[in-house]
Amino acid sequence: MGGSSAGVLVPSVSKADEMGASVTPLAVSSSETTDVAGAPAAEGETVPDGSRDGAAVEADAERDRDLLCPICMGVIKDAFLTACGHCFCYMCIVTHLNNKSDCPCCGNYLTKSHLYPNFLLNKLLKKQCVRQIAKSASPIEHLRVALKQVQTDMQFIKDDINAVEKHRTELYRVRESSLVRTGSDNLQIRSNDVTAQLNHQEHQRKDAFSGSETSSLIQSGRVIARKRKIQAQFKELQECYLQKRRLGASQSHHPKEKVDAKVREGYHVGLEDFQSILTTFTKYSRLRVIAELRHGDLFHSANIVSSIEFDCDDEYFATAGVSKRIKVFEFSTVLNQPSEVNCPVVELATRSKLSCLSWNKYSKNVIASSDYEGIVTVWDVTTRQSIMEYEEHEKRAWSVDFSRTEPSMLVSGSDDCKVKVWSTKQEASVINIDMKANICCVKYNPGSSVHVAVGSADHKIHYFDLRNTSSPLCVFKGHWKAVSYVKFLSTNELASASTDSTLRLWDVNGTCPVRTFVGHTNEKNFVGLTVNNEYIACGSETNEVCVYHKAILTPAARHKFGSWDLDDAEDDAGLYFISAVCWKSDSPTMLAANSQGTIKVLVLAA
Structure with a gap:
């Protein structure tokens, strides 16, 4: 069973030489990582130190x-x-x-x-x-700047403690006044009803004593769990607070933003943002299994689920992988029936192993697939027939994605180092982008039909405007291995996964990563990536699903898949890995599948 992972390794090499040269790991030249003031000297030439220094000074002055x-x-x-x-x-x-x-x-x-x-x-x-x-700056000046920042941060903390204390006092006062009003209303009860009322309450207390005690214990346990979670990740939360507070302070200097500078009376916008993050981060601490099904049979080794996707209404989900089949399941049926009796409502046979699926964002019956032969196919799920087959890719196609804003457009990426844009209205590709390394993933910006993010084996994410593909709008650099997935949390936030065992969050308006997430293991396989507004989830080669809050660097929750084969139960961490994950829209519920063919419905829980 250990060999079942073959075929889902993430490309990590450059395009092979057409004359049959050996394939070597992709290397990044020093010119790509170092800023140079002027053009480099030709090979064998030397540049006088004086002229080089003069050119550098002139270039700095011009800049x-x-x-x-x-x-x-x-x-x-x-x-x-x-x-x-x-x-x-x-x-x-x-x-x-x-x-x-x-x-x-x-x-x-x-x-x-x-x-x-x-x-x-x-x-x-x-x-x-x-x-x-x-x-x-001298060391003393460095120290002075650092102390000034510390003083500023201490003032932020002092102001926010005062604001929170004031808000808590107001809440306590409102609660007390409410209790006083309730007590005065009770005093107005007629005397002949008082005895009956007290007796009724006494019976209620006796009947509900055990239940209320249990409820109180549960509530107390949740509070303790939240406190422990905060203590365990206090450093990350501290960094998050200071980042939000400093950003909020800098934004409040703009006159246009002063209206929104204080969301709640006494609260600064930075504190309000951090409170929202802290609330959502501590709300969940684990992933709970609510349903499970087997994707393949016990005797078939090709069970790896390469892709799993919900349709536009979250009523159905589709799976695909090395079994050469697209299977469509009804989500409600999977939740309500035992795993042994769950059968797909639709099953589509394909000619080759499948790497990726993408539902059309407007039509429930249209789904696209990419396969190991480089073919991109658009299917009609209702008739179980292919609508279009695009065969321009020369090597394995790793990724395909439908546009959210233009339902007839889709994009694909392949090991032939090409990104192709297709239209369901014509047979030939609409746009072709030649790149220098294998393409591992492509994704449309959800708010645009002309902006596409491309993850590549050159360790970078290239962000293109399809109206001018001669060069990318920007290139995001930071990963040190192949970029296996890219997903948009919003029109401005982009998440990426890499075989360097990190996830990164980017602002598409900048080029530096906003945050880098660590805590899972991913060195060679496609392990899945899925995002929603607040959370990023991915798989791990330790057969675990890891969920990150987008503001915190380490996992907020984990779930480890167990082996259905008891003989492999002790060794499954080395044999199996998570291969696909997908959030249900605007929900704490997600689907996760592993290389053994097990699919679980997981929900974030306290």
């Missing part, structure tokens, strides 16, 4: 001039972008627009409503400022 505000001629502070494409300090351009209604650079008509914060430039300016301080 510094590009970061100057055209109004005050100083380095831009709080950069804002105009509709005509020019950047200014926020206060500089606002002061100018109080007197005139034009752009100081080009003279085009301009008002305050045409100003937009330039997040990327602000991020770059902050990094440059940190680098300059690091280069020029």
Whole structure:
């Protein structure tokens, strides 16, 4: 059974030489990881030190001039972008627009409503400022900056403790006044009813004593469990609090955002955000199994479930894998019937092993698949027939995805280093993107039909605008092995998984990872990735499902699959791995499958 994992290894090499050269691990050249001021010298040439230093200084000076505000001629502070494409300090351009209604650079008509914060430039300016301080500042200055940050953080904590205490006092006062009103209302009960009322309450107390005691114990146990969870991950929660508080403080300086700066009276927006995270993070501590089924038969070794997906209404889910079959199950039936009697409502036979499935986001009866022969197929589940077959990929196709905003469009990626965009209205591909490494995953941005994220064996995520595919909008670098999955939590948040045993969360408006998650094991196989608004879940090569809150770096909950074969029960961690996971929309319920062919319905529980 240990060999059943063959065929789902994540590509980790570059495109093979067409003349038959041996395939070697993909290496990233130093030019891709190092910023160079000018073009490198030709091989064998030497560059005089003086000319090189002069060129570097000139390049630095030119770069510094590009970061100057055209109004005050100083380095831009709080950069804002105009509709005509020019950047200014926020206060500089606002002061100018109080007197005139034009752009100081080009003279085009301009008002305050045409100003937009330039997040990327602000991020770059902050990094440059940190680098300059690091280069020029003395150890004493470094210490002074650090102490100033500590003082600021201590003030945040002091303010927030006062706000929480004040809010708690108000809640206590409201509760006390409510009890007083309830007591005064009870005093108005007629005297001839008092005895009967007391007797009735006494009987109720006796009957419900054991039940209320049990309920109290359960509630107390949950509180203790939450406290233990907070203590176990106190460091991560502390970092999360400080990050939110600092971000909230910086945002409150913008006049446009002052209206929302205090969500609750006395509460800062950063504290409010952290309270929301803390509530959702401590709400769940484990994954509970509510249903289970077997995907294959006990005597068939090809049981790996490569992909598992809900339809657009979450009424049905489909599975696919190395068994060369797409199986569609009714979710409610799986929940209500024993695992031994669960049969698919539809079963589609395919010519090759399947790597990925994607339901059409508007039509329940349309589903797309990609397979090991490079064929992308669109199926009609009702008629059990293929609608379209696209055969342009030259090697195994790893991933396929339907657009959420344009139901006739889908995208696929393959080991032939090509990304192809298809339309169900025509047989040939609409767009072709040639890349330099194997494509492991593709995903449409849920809010756009022209933006696609591509995970590659070159360890990067390439984010494309399909209207101009000559180069990506941005490239996200951080993983040090192949990127096996990409998924969007929202139109701005992108999660990625890699065989470096990490998940990363990205802001599509920037290029640096927002957060890196560790706690699962993934070194060679596709283990699945699924996201919802708050949580990210993935599989592990230890045969576990791991769930992360998007604001906390370590798992919030885990569930380990056991082996149905008692002889393998002790060794299953080395034999089997989680191969596919999928959240049910807007729900704490998820599907998970492993390489043994076991599918479980899991729900987050306290």
